[in-house]
Amino acid sequence: MADIDKLSWYYRKQSILLIAGLTLIAFIGMKVWFQNDSLTPLIVSTVFSLIVENIDIMIWARIAKRSPENLPTFFMGVSGFRMLLGIGVMFVYYLVADRNTMFLFFLIFAMFYVVLLVHHTTFFACERK
Structure with a gap:
């Protein structure tokens, strides 16, 4: 159980650093190419990424502790959930x-989505190894 807590903390730390790095890169890109209207997409993408990653971590830790035989189902389900939630966010932003x-x-959101998926x-x- 301590291993799962340690792994979840490690995953959370990596996710936060990755999201912060992506946000910093996007801020630098905004200043270089004078894209002042990209602040809202950057904020939406950052908040989406933080929320989805934290929910993912909490659910993974709970499943790994209580019923590790259901982890493959979790990995498939979280991918579908993340995709549907991302499509929903893009649709709301489109409206x-x-x-x-x-x-x-779309470009900023896709960058965050793909990097966090990888x-x-x-x-x-x-x-698992």
Whole structure:
């Protein structure tokens, strides 16, 4: 059980550092290319990533402690949940924002989504070994 707590803390720390790094890179990109209208997509992507990763960590730790035989089902379910939630966030942003900022939002959101998906996959693939 201590191993699971240690792994969940390690995963949380990596996720927060990765999200902070991506946010910093996006801020630098905003200043270099004078994209002042990309602040809202950056905030939405950062908040989405933090919320989804923290929920993912809490559920994973609970399942790993109580019923580790259900972990493969969890990994499949969390991928589908993350995808549906991401599509929902993009749809809501599409309804709220104007057409010009939608492409920029999609690029920033996709960058966060793909990087965190790769992190999730590599962390749990290496954790099983």
